[in-house]
Amino acid sequence: MTAESPEKLLTPVLSAFWDQPDAWTLDTYRRYEGYEGLRKALAMPPDDVIAYVKDAGLRGRGGAGFPTGMKWQFIPQGDGKPHYLVVNADESEPGTCKDIPLLFANPHSLIEGIVIACHAIRSDHAFIYLRGEVVPVLRRLHLAVREAYEAGYLGKDALGPGKDLELTVHAGAGAYICGEETALLDSLEGRRGQPRLRPPFPAVAGLYACPTVVNNVESIASVPALMNKGKEWFRSMGSEKSPGFTLYSLSGHVAGPGQYEAPLGITLRQLLDMSGGMRPGHRLKFWTPGGSSTPMLTEEHLDVPLDYEGVGEAGSMLGTKALQCFDETTCVVRAVTRWTEFYAHESCGKCTPCREGTYWLVQLLRDIEAGKATLSDIDKIDDIADNINGKSFCALGDGAASPIFSSLKYFREEYEQHVTGRGCPFDPAASTVWADDKTAHLEVNA
Incomplete structure (x- = not known):
């Protein structure tokens, strides 16, 4: 990284033409080398495509950063079962807002990536699980899928003679837990969205008990440019x-x-x-x-x-x-309380550490924020978070514990100030992020 001209550090690829008129259309996408990566990928054997993505070093853009090509490689071949690709577009993490604008402005990058990935894992049916509240994005995605069918990128012979490809767009019902891949699969099958016990992992028994790859939107949308411009170009950016x-x-x-x-x-x-x-x-x-x-x-x-x-x-x-x-106008305790209220509200309730732990964290944090707690309650929230972290059924519990641990690490004195000063020392009106609407607290049922 160089210190000169910070703007030169930007590398617009997925966002290169978001500001263009009709950026979401097939015609605009083609003007920016759209579907060129697909043409190159279809000329390669599926296993070579997987190896190419592995060599490029593309890592999952949805959270954990697991190597994308390696995830594709886990799909067993020659098993006689259908293979599925599921794209996780249930963007729900507080503060996260990358997949939705990407789908709104450049949906064909995802569709092209889906076709390439289906060729690689030998799948003839892919699904996009979209957060249901974003209706404008849903409409635009449906339009892009229709354009891709009409152009022959999807449907009959999309992956070559006799190799058809179907793409289904599914709108979820707005549950944060469905961002977890196995809960997403259950929801896609029509069940209540709750995490599954693993193993078996989705690569072996995923959607409809068949081998399934679940990838984030940005992960799949990054594949076309990688295939078109080459793995050396891709590796010229970022770190080793x-x-x-x-x-x-x-x-x-x-x-x-x-x-x-x-x-x-x-x-x-x-x-x-x-x-x-x-x-x-x-x-x-x-x-x-x-x-x-x-x-x-x-x-x-x-x-x-x-x-x-x-x-x-x-x-x-x-x-x-x-x-x-x-x-500096933000009260850490207030921020952590609001986040914890969110996790308590979104807990699916399947496991005890998360279901009970997030509930009690909310009660104690509200008392600390209001100055009704004792100093021992600060140690108590640390202990409760420790009983959730690594012990819940899925990563939602770990996510709920993270703000507790880190805020106590850096701002424990602020927690103590709430207790000894009998309330929050910050003026809510000074912050544009956290409003003082005490009636807006999420109700958390015991």
Whole structure:
């Protein structure tokens, strides 16, 4: 990374023509080399496509950063069963807003990536599981799918003579838990969205008990450019272990919130420099590198490389690259309380640590925020979070515990100040993020 001209660090690929008229149409997509990557991929044997994506080093853009090509390779071949590709577009993580604008402005990048991935894993049916509330995106996605069918990229002989490909767009019902891949599969099958016990993993027994690949929108949408421009081009960006480009969602108390497409390894300081910094007259207090379920970081971490290894070494996770920035007017206790209310509300209730733990965290955090707690209650929320972390059925429990652990690590004195000062010392009116609407608390049932 160079220190000169921060804007030059941006690498618009997926977002290259979002501002163009009719950016979402097939004609516009073709003008920007659309479906060229597919042409090259279909000329290669499926196993060679998988090896190419593996060699490029593309990692999942939905949270954990698992190598995409390796996930495709796990699908057993010659088993006589149907193979499915499921795209997780149930974007629900607080602070995360990359997949929805991508689908709204450039849906064909996802469709082209789906066709390439289906060729690679020998699938003849793919699904897009979209968050149901985003109706404008749903309509635009349906339009793009119809265009792809009419152009022959989907449907009869889409993958070659006698190799048909169907693509189904499914609108979910707005449950955060359905962002977890096995809960998503249950929901897609018409069941209540709850995580499955693993093993068996989806690669062996996923949708309809058949081998299934579940990938994030951005992961699949990145494949066409990779195939078209080459793995060397892809590896020329980012770091050795985290190559390529990605979308960073900058939000909160910043002068220029929005989507910034840049190489993995850029820093928050560089992104703030090119976006105008924090709002005038204020400084950064804490931030999340990948949404509310990733441990928060502080001003001292401004120069941490925003790739999987760099953020991991700093004690957090890159997650969905949702960079929520909060200034000194924000009460940490209030922020963590609101996040925990969200997790308690969205818990599916299947496992006891998450179901009971998030409920009691909310009760104690509300008391701490209101100045009705004792100093021992601060240790109690730490203990409850420890009983959730790593012991819940899925990662929702871990996500709920992360803000507790990290906020106590960096801002324990602020918790104590709430208790000893009998209430929050911050003026809610000074913050543009957390309003003082005490009637808006989510109701959490025991």
